[in-house]
Amino acid sequence: MPPTKDQIAANNRRKIEKHRRKLAYHDLQVQGTNNSSIMSKRSVEAIYNPVLDPKQKEWIKYFVPKLKRRSPAINRGYWIRMESIKEMVLKIKEKYAASGLPVRVVNLGCGFDTLPFQLLANGPERLEFYDFDYPELVKRKLSVIESSDEILEVIGKSDELSSKHTELGIELATKYYKLVGCDLKDTLRYQKQLELLLKGDKGAPTLFIAEVSLAYMKPQDANPVIEISSKLRNSHFLVLEQIMPSGPKHFFAEKMLHHFNHLRSPLQCVETYSTKDKQRCRFKQYFPQVEINDLFECWREIIHPERKKLVDKVEVFDEWEEFIVFCQHYVVIHATNSNNLFFRDKNVTNVETSYSEKVSVVHRGCEDLELKFPAACEVNHQDILIHGGMWQTRIDELLHIETDTFNKRLVALSEKRPSPRMCHTLTNAENGCFVVCGGRGRPGLVFDDVWIYECSSNSWTSLGSLPVPMYRHSAVCISPGVVLVFGEGQFVKISIENNAVFLLEAIGSVPSLQSCAFVYEASCGTGYIVGGMSDKTEPRINCEVYRFQITENTVTVELVVQATQLARIGCVGMLQNDTLVIAGGAGSQLHSQTTTVMAVDTRLWKIDNVCIDEKTWEKGPVFIGSAVAGNVIVGGGAVCYSFGSAYNSAFEVRFH
Template sequence: MGESVAGETVGSGSFLPESLLPGKDNFSLFPDSLLPGATTAASGPPATKLEPDNLGYANNSMRLHIDTPVSVHEPTGHENRSSGKMLAAEKIFAADSDKVRRSSTLPVNGKAKGAVAVDPQKQQRDELIMDTNKSSIVSKRSVEKLYYHREPEYFRYFVSKFKRRSPLINRGYWLRMKAIEHGVSRFLAEQTAKRKVVINLGCGYDPLPFLFLGKQPVLCQGATFVDVDYPLLMQNKVGIIQKTEQLKNILSKFTTTGKDAGLLASSDPYVAVGCDLTNIEPMKEILRDHLSLHAKDVAILFVSEVSTAYMEREASQSVFHWSATFEDVRFCLLEQHLPDGSDHPFAATMLAHFEKLRTPLRAVGTMEQMKLRFVAAGYPEAGTEIRSLWELWSDPVFLSAEERRRLDRVEPFDEWEEFALFASHYFLLYAEKEPGRDYTYKPYRASRASLFAGSSKGSIISSPTTCSSPDTPQYHFGPGDILQTHELLEPHNFRRYAASIPPLLTDSSGDSVGLHGGLGTQERLDTCNTYSRFDAVQPIQGPPLRQGLMCHAVTRLGSTANCVLTGGRTSPDKASAEAWLRLDAKWRRVQDLPTGRYRHSAVPLVLPTDPRPAHTVLLFGGRTSDGHVLDEWLIWTGETGWQTVTVQGEERPPARFGATMITDSREGVSGVLVGGMTSAGRVLNDFWHWTLESDMTLICKNVTARATAFLKADAVILGRFGAQLVRSNRGILMIGGITGARMLTRQDEILNMKTLRPQPIQGPRPLFIGHTVMDVDGGLLVLGGGATCFSFGTTWNRSCILNDAQPGEFEMEWRLHSTLEGGKPTAEQSKIFVESPTDAGADSNGHSGSASKLPPPMAIHEMKISHGINFPQYVEAARPVVLRRCQIGTCTTAWTTQYLKEAIGAGRKVAVHAATTQNMDFQNKNFQYITQEFGTFMDAVEHGERLYLRALSQDAPSKNPTCLSEDFPSIAQDFELPRELEYVTQNQHSSPLRISGPVNMWLHYDVMANVYCQVRGRKRLLLFPPSDVSQLGFEAGASSSSVNVFGMSDGKSATTDDAALANTHPQEAVLDPGDILFIPPMWVHTTAPTESLSIAVNVFFRNLSNGYAAGRDVYGNRDLAAYEKGRKDIDKIVKSFDSLPPDVSGFYLERLANEMLEKAKNLSRNASLHSVYAELGGS
């Protein structure tokens, strides 16, 4: 039948041609019994009042439920131009129609023997179902006029006034029409001597027979088309045909019967039947008598486009079963289905729409269930094929790349995610049953010509309905895999395709964030929302744009508070080339992009330039105003503007837009690019790793094969369009978007790029479309998002946080605080700002100040610990994290100097470090080991003496690691790790007590992981990733360095230089009592108290299952066995060259060293891929 569009009133009558409106002289086309004022025994209650069909191209909406805002289609310039004059005319029509009484239950063939009992409720339901025809036929007419220009038009005769639909609705109906055309063409093209009959069940006003008879007469030779629908609707359709010469001329010997129901009209190629499909007995009789359907020389195709969906399951199953009784038969069915259940936001909106219209979908389920229904009806399983319309869209056999591109030339289009959601919720089924065909014969499926010739092996048609592909990964999710959603506090603001802006101060990172631009409930926005977990927050403002913007990018410059906004669009054919820099809290317009673009990918880079690192933006791809898709790489600096980056070699990513990109580390020069869409509208399922070399060229490596080999049949969830990549405590996650093969589900719309395992969600379900995600204190903050759900309305996300905490165990602090307008740009702001070296200062695009040898440290990720946190995932991610305000016992208040002296014993002897300077140096031993009484030590520290206690085992300090409970039992009960860190306790190696005065610990790394628990005082820690070790002055075999990274006045070692320090990537944390810092293995670090006294407990634990060196390891920093063995192997290699001349030995040893260094670099790159994305295996 059809579907009503959100905003249209059920019962609207404007779909009728003007010649058939009440008051015209041909109104007699209605049965005499239905003329104004007439009554019949079959008459029911007065018909639903006919009202204007009021959905134009834009600005139409439907409220889905109380807390869902009014939905709109994005304004594109094609506004609803309905005039008051036309509306007045339609009101007259509506008033006249009140006099009309309608009935869908009429005598068959005029053979009524008396009054027919009518069920008023059924009659009303039937009328509502007939009304769905109105919206769909208007939408198809919009498609016909726009997309089939210069072709014969047939929908026009069934629609009184053209209404241009939105691009999303146009494209959706175009795909529906294409799918039905594909199925019918396949049948008509079959080589057979039999008569062919095409029966369109629930045809509505669809002119399917005329589309084929008028456009492809040769293909239709010997074929008969049968239209079947409710009697009243078919009477109207026959009346239109009778009055339209262009239609009658196609039908040879067209005659009408004058009957109210049953056989209404016929010609050589066409038959019109008025029949209620819930009672098909009359239709059986007509088709048997008039067309001899059960004859041996007949091949039949049943077509049903969203008609049996409105029937009860038993009734529609009877239709399927009856169709399967024919000997040579096909069935082409296009209907809705639920690929991820009724609670998916699109599905919920769709179902609510039909419920509101009082035309609920009676038997909607999954594609597999529908296939089983056809098998149960009598169609062979091997002869029943089914695929979603989204699969068909991406199938190059069903639809060529040029056909898809041609659509974009009709009207601008950028509603790709919404189009995919629509197409994913509709399927095309094609079932066949031919005589003499052995469908149980296994090679049959491989040899026959499939309707879906380009089907992928993972589709439902290529595997039995009772089992899944053996290559499909079988996931078993545990509590640690699941992410829980927690909605933000009221109020909510709705927008999608916005961009996040960092807070104005770096200290506020993770505590507040801005959400800028995007598409709101009424229009594109230029405002910026500020979200925070604190009450007192500085509002965040966007740049002064001339108009609202969406699909733009905002890139934060490293760990600074500065950022760059690039590109975006108003409408899909109006891309912006503007770029804006926020420097020192002020927005300045900088150099424009070479070409305006939107849905591009942008990431921050930190270049190791001299004398200070340079913060830059690397940008790739995007789409331009004319629809051109870009493959260029650009890099921006404040001084040079945008420069093209050359890609080395032949291997390079093809052009795309809507891809997702992220760097390997927060301030690195390498990263990955995933997915995106081609100019032909196909989602790319590829995975690229890129590295920016020192000569400013790019090396790209396609690693798709490794990733897809790991995912096997589930590889389709990797390549996405419109997804977001974000760092988290679980590693980097890819969230949302669409794939090219199927719709993502609640189980797999979040993919862990390190393990390549999906991370399912529980709780209130957001729609990960048009959303923005960022890593904040407490989890992942998901802001904005939503979608226009085809013609059914719009669904909006309520912003939320994703984390490990269960409902009731997480205290929501985040909420929307303010919304600020960006204002319009002044003449001064519109001038292009070119940054000078003095503007950059110490931070390079950061705050002003003197040059520093060490890059500004980035704040270590922070979060509040919560029940259910999966700490092993933090350990596996191998990234430091600060757990704030933890419950570690009474020690934070009880461990005063006096208490400790009494509890431990003031006279107890302890070994301490006595330093001569503030910075202790283990390599140069600028301190002494002395033994003091504990009371004396505590008093000295209180008075600011440079002393440091790292507790040792009391019984065997040179053999056993220290343990707080064994070596300090009198205070051990005061300290405890939170139960969420049970993994640490279970794998504990040692737990040293640390008490220090105003001295800094030397730079070192630990082989074992550890958690540093601050008890009293404040302490500053600097950490460096393992990849920085060669820049920090570590001598061979040493686990400590003499480099003073705090930059104190007592000098630094000559083992490193300024350039080396400039290439490091420091991270910083300041710990208060109750804070815990997780320090992964091999992360170089050092500490400095900010007060005279600092007390901490350090818990070391084993995180590797093997690889530790044999023998004792008192301090937890003995290098791994492989490293110790490797150093011995180096000695052996060097000795093997002893017999050669020194210059020859040096030549080859240097070559070997370079080879090893290159392999180490490759391993580091692979390690980045491993730690950030996946353990894929191979080399």
């Protein structure tokens, strides 16, 4: 029997109500992201301000009374977010200084952001702030403002609100600050609010800020907000938003998408506008001028070197790869209908791309190996030894992995052994012994000790010290019982037979690098140094490839080629005949399915991309903090901002 009209109507009402509840729930979840974000910003305020801006008052503390300190990587990530936005606001203000007109800053999805109070406290001249967010969240912000004498003092005396102001959701109005409740999906209401608040502009510049707020809206809801905002004269639209330059299967992108989906506040725009080019096309629909930089480019271009030195003093920091990869998934977009742009034009050199047929990458297993920055080497030209590394804490375990099954077992520990560490080296000395040297404990605690592990007796012996403490250094075996260490711009020779550690004389251009790839071919007595970083406060990523050759107590080093494709921190390398393979690390551009691994012909210095097949790429190679054992890249991983950790398993590089 077909349903009656009343039954159909009742069913439709239930569907409408269900949809309404779903939308309301989504809005609440999006508002909830403000809580996590503002707590992280409070951590930055408490830790960074005393060093970078000691005279600056703390404003976020009024919204987050209880401080919860975040990790160094999260702190620096939030700091570069906040600093990039603030610097752009100040640059736009400076551009219009001669006009004498105020700059109206409209923060769309302001949350508990306190930038207005911070800048007004420095002097309110030529700045007006308009904070927009969901009505419920705005009421919470108003309650905090009204209970803080210091905030009330900087925003100035409240104006009496007219009935029209109240009807349009304006909760607070002073000469310099307005607080407005608005669901931005209601574009008609948003337009009316702008017309009321920004009338009679006389060409005054208006800066719209959307710091990860439009990202939670579907493009069909977010783009009309951009379009309406573009209608004003001298309109500037400043967006901080996520992108996925290497696609949704990149390990960071996977963690990021999962995080927001798990919070029931999925990113709605990132798949449609996943790259800089797509974002540029998006904003070009509404603004004639668009410039886009990822946060790592912001770090390099708009943060002054002296300020970077101060940032380095805030807390000990050794998470460069994680920071860079995070930064490359966030862009700052500046779109305007004025002629005022701020970033320098980039001369992008198109590197001719060719693909290697000599090298491939396959997944081998070991998914439960969750270790960052371990040391590893091949044993018996087949199996793998792994020492130390970072799990939940630094460990001192020695693992044996059988490469036919990739099962791992813990080697029984002797009482006398190296302390827990990471960023160290383990080298097969090819005489039944293995050499562990250097590394670090907690950030700032660097080791100089040298240890010998004898496989047959399962025993450790201490063998003196390196000339200086080293971590993120490199080591190779150059002959049975002899290991060459490279770090801090020095070459050190370890002789097990002579029970000696001594510094070698270096001739030529010797770079002082950390986290570089270091490979050696004993049959021809030649090795290569690739990638790495110098100047740890910047950092400067090395794009030069050096060749070194060894005589008895001398190392001769020469620069052989410069290649931007090989400029990467924390890469690993392997050398077979004339083919040099460089894998992973973090560079100026985010690595992808076709650029994570590169193959270099060392006769012609021809550099080819290695395309990782789809099946292997979906296994999530995380070639950061990894180690090489023979032709196997093992271990490694990264904390993906506040989204969780991703770990590498084991991948074999095959030479054809």
